[in-house]
Amino acid sequence: MKIDLQYKINSDYNYIKFLRENSYWYKYLNRDPIYFKDFVIDMKDKYGLNFSDKFNKMLDNINMLQMFIDVLK
Numbered sequence: 771m772k773i774d775l776q777y778k779i780n781s782d783y784n785y786i787k788f789l790r791e792n793s794y795w796y797k798y799l800n801r802d803p804i805y806f807k808d809f810v811i812d813m814k815d816k817y818g819l820n821f822s823d824k825f826n827k828m829l830d831n832i833n834m835l836q837m838f839i840d841v842l843k
Contacts, residue, residue, distance in 0.1 A: 771796075775803045788813040 779785045779799075789795055792812075798805040814820050818827070 771800050772803055775799060775806060778806065784813060784817060784819070785810075788816065792816075 779789060788809075795805075795809050795812075799809060818824075
């Protein structure tokens with residue numbers, strides 16, 4: 771694996787964790803660093819770090835807070 775790619779992976783804890791949990795990515799990243807973009811996309815999908823996932827989580831939290839306030843009334 772190229773040094774710059776190793777620095778990118780080691781710079782983010784989520785990358786390290788995902789790579790340890792999904793070791794098949796070692797093979798792809800060793801063969802061609804272009805797969806790093808696919809690696810990041812797959813990691814964000816599995817950990818729910820996409821914008822839409824974050825937005826839905828925020829809406830769920832707002833709805834839960836609103837229901838809690840309604841119960842207190």
